Amino acid sequence: MITAERKPLDEIIDYIKPFSRILLVGCNECVTVCAAGGRKEVGLLSSALQMAFMKEGKVLDVKELTLERQCDPEYVEELVPLIDQVDAVVSMACGCGVQEVAKRFKEKPVFPAVNTKFMGASERQGVWAERCQGCGDCVLGMTGGICPVARCSKRLLNGPCGGSSNGKCEINPEVDCAWQLIWDRLKSLGIEKTYEEIVPAKDWRTSRDGGPRKIIREDLA
């Protein structure tokens, strides 16, 4: 999932200070799962913003709506009946959702309420960790299902660096050395030989280095 965290309240309040009617839009997908921008967080932020305004002797009218998916234009259309009743939109979706709303409603200012972080997985209740960088050329088949691009601090492709110590990364003793994890996994699968294969320099053009990316499925487009 795409993970996110709510922005500091001060930053959000700064965005909406000039307005008195806002539309607070949540998203029912990734940001709901990582407890950053689902229906519940929309309710909490709405309440917090209204109180922050009340404290200053002002009134903030907040309309709340949580879309099934904010990154799909079909769902963003659901905002149409509300958009004329507000001065600005605050989106609690990831950056994709914010941009979809801004694209659809060009005449309205649209502000983000969360900082989009990374593509990750739940380690346990309330803890999410980075697992994928969307490099565009997946190497998980060679690395026992553990990604060296996302989980090695140096994105090394041919084994660990000298900073690997007792299975941990030198940047932080809390961070596992991805290559230790990969080695352990290859060994338990009995395919240590895979480790011997030299991986040539990665072509990063499939990643962000090649500029903004696009997928076109001719059969669906």
Place this chain on the structure above:
Amino acid sequence: MAGTMRYSYPPNVHIIRVPCSGKVDALHIMKAFQKGADGVYVAGCLEGDCHFKTGNIKAAHMVAYLKGLLDEIGIGAERLEMFTMSAGMGERFARIATDFTERIRKLGPNPAKAGSDKTDKVAVG
């Protein structure tokens, strides 16, 4: 128990009964403040005594999170608290109700107060 033991506690404490403190939602607390409550406290079972195993621990985590949010918007974390007590601790219940009311009285009215309804609220689970 406070009632049957004839312990008195401040009449402005408005009790909202819930089946377990774990059932108290963050939004319930925020709405209470938004509607003018000067203080809110959650009264849960003693640690380790939750009938549903971890309801009171969950509630304590939620309260800790909301305290941060209340500080961020300038309402003040000290207006919200979590207390634990057993169903048999009538005296403790009455004492906490009295002490918390006193604490809130010293803090003054909820800065976000908009309406005229002025009560301290408590959720008991």
